[in-house]
Amino acid sequence: MNKPFAIAIHGGAGTILHAQMTDEIQRAIEQALDQAVSQSHQLLAQGGSAVDAVVCAVRILEDSPHFNAGKGSVLTAKEMVEMDAAVMSGEHRQVGSVAGVRHIKNPVQLAKDVMQQSEHVMLIGEGAEEFAAKLGYDYTEQDYFFTDRRYEQLLAMKAEGTTALSESRYPDDHKFGTVGAVALDQDGNLAAATSTGGITNKQFGRVGDSPIIGAGTYAENHNVAISATGMGEAFIRCCVASDIAARMRYLREDVHTACTAVIQGEVKNLGGEGGVIAIDRSGEIHFGMNCEGMYRSCIDIHGKKQIKIYADEV
Template identity: 40%
Template sequence: MLRKFLPLLLLAACASPEADKSANNPTSGPVIVIHGGAGSISRGSLSEADELAYQTSLTAAVDSGYMWLEQGVAAEEVVARVIEMMESDSLFNSGVGAVVTAEGIAELDASIMRGSDRNAGAVSGLRHVEHPIRLAKMVMDSSKHVMLSTKGAEEYAFSMGMDSVPNSMFITNKRAQQYHRAIQDKHGTVGVVVMDAEGNLAAGTSTGGMMMKEYGRVGDSPIIGAGTYADNAGCAVSCTGHGEYFIRNHVAGQLSLRVQNGEDLESAANDIIFEVLNRQEGAGGLIAIDHMGNVAMPFNTNGMFRGMRNSDTSFVAMYEE
C-alpha cells in the first residue's frame, strides 16, 4: 500500500470550491486527473486514519503521474503506470484489494484508450494477471484486437511473458470479511485521464467489479465508450459507478462526442451525471480532460475519491463539497 506522505496533501486534503473552479481554466501544460471510485463516501464514514491513507495514496498517484508527464512520458504510458500503482494499493477495488464474486474469487477488468489515434485495449474476467491495465495496454499495442476476456485474455498474457499469479493475492482480509457478510462495497474502481506535454489525451480504468457479482457479469470499466474513452478531438474520460447505467447511456463516448460537437466539457459532463443518470437512478461519477486542459469531475453519490494536478492547481478530495 502506498504510504508516502507528500507536501501536496497539505494544500488540500479535500478539494475546495475554489480549487474545483480553477481546475476548469485552460492550460497548455500537462494535466492528470484520477479517481478511486464513487459511492457511499460521506463525512464520518471513514476514520481519520483511513482518510489519511486515502489522501496519501491519491496524492502519491497524482504526483507520480505529473512527474512522468513533465519528463515527457506519453499519455497512455502515464495512464498505465499510475493505474498500476493503484492496482497495487489494497485501498481500492482494482488488483490487490478487489472485491469478490459470488464464488468468492476476484475477477478483474481494465481498459485503456489513446486519443491520438483512438486505439484501445481492454480485458475482462482476469483471475491470474497481477496488473490488468498493463495487459489492456498490451492488447492495444501488440495485438490486432480491442478486447480479450477470461481464459483467452490470460493465455495471451502468458504468451507475452506476463506471470501467472494466484487469485488469493488479490483478496485482502477486508474483502474476505465483506464476502462472508455479503456486504456490497460500491466504490473503489480506479481511473486516470491525462493530457501529456504534446497535447495528446489518454484514459484508463481498472476494477474488480461489483461485490458478489454472478454469471460472469461485466460492467462498464472494460467497455470502450461506456467506462473509458479518449479522442484528441473530444476528451478523455474514465467512469465509476453502477456500470449498467454507464453502458446503457454510452457515457464516456457520449461525453467525448458532445465536446467534439462544441459543448463545454463541464456542462456536458454535469448534464450526463446529474440529468441523464439521475433520471434513471444511476449512481456514479466520471473524470474528464479536453484538449484545452479543462477538467470535469462530477458525481451524484455522496463522494468520489479524486485528485488532479496541472501547472496551477493540485488537490485531492473525497467528499461532496
C-alpha cells in the same frame, strides 16, 4: 514555450460516509492518490506520453488494497477476483481492453499490451491470460488479491442475498469500486484508463462499464478523455463516456457542461449513481458525480495539486 499537460485520477465514487472515515483510513487513501497523481505527473513533465501516464497512475492504485482494482479487488460469489480494465489513446483512438481476468496483478498493463501488441481490442477470461502468458506475464495466485475486508463484505452480502450492503463497517462499502485516470501530454495527446474488480458477490461472469469503450472509458484527441465510475449497468445503458464526448464534439459544449448534463441527467434519471473524471484538449479538468463522494486527485496545467474525497469539497 512550455506546452500544457495535466492529469486527473479517481478511486471510485458512491456513498462515502464521514461518520465512518477514520483518520488512518483517510491518510492511507490520500497517500495512495498522492503517489499515483504525483508519479504520473512527473512522467508527463519529463515528456512521457499520456498513455504511459494513465497506466502508471492506475497501476499504483491497483497495487493498493484500499481500492477495488488489482490488489484490493472485491470477491465474486465463488470467492475469487475477476478484474476488468481498459486503456484508450486519443491519438488514433487505439484501444486495449480485458475482462474477467483472475491471475494478472495489473490488468491495466495487460489492457495496454492488448492495445499495442495485438490485433484486437478486447480479450476476456482465459484467452486474455493466455495472451499475457505469451508476453511473459507472471501468473499471480488468487491469494495475492485476498483481503480480510473483501471477504467480510462478501459474507455480509451472501447473508443478505444481494450485491449491495445495507450496513457496513467501512466508510466506502457503498462506493462503486473503480480506479481510473485521464491525461493530456505535452504533445497534445489525450488518454484514459480504467480498472476494476467489479461488484461484490457478482455471478455469471458479469462485466461492468470499465472495459467497455464509450461507456466507462474513452479518449479522443482535440476533444476529451474520460474515465467513469458507478453503477456499471446504468453507465453502459447510457453510453456515458461516448455521450459526453459527443456533446462536446457536436454541441460544442465545454467539458463541465457536457459531464454535468450526462451524470446529472440521463444517468440519474435511470437511477444510476456514480461519477466521471474528464480532461479536455486544453487540459481543463472536471470531476462530476451525483453521489456523496469520489476519491479523486489531479495536477492541473499550472501544477496545482488537489486531493479530495467528498462531493461537498470545492
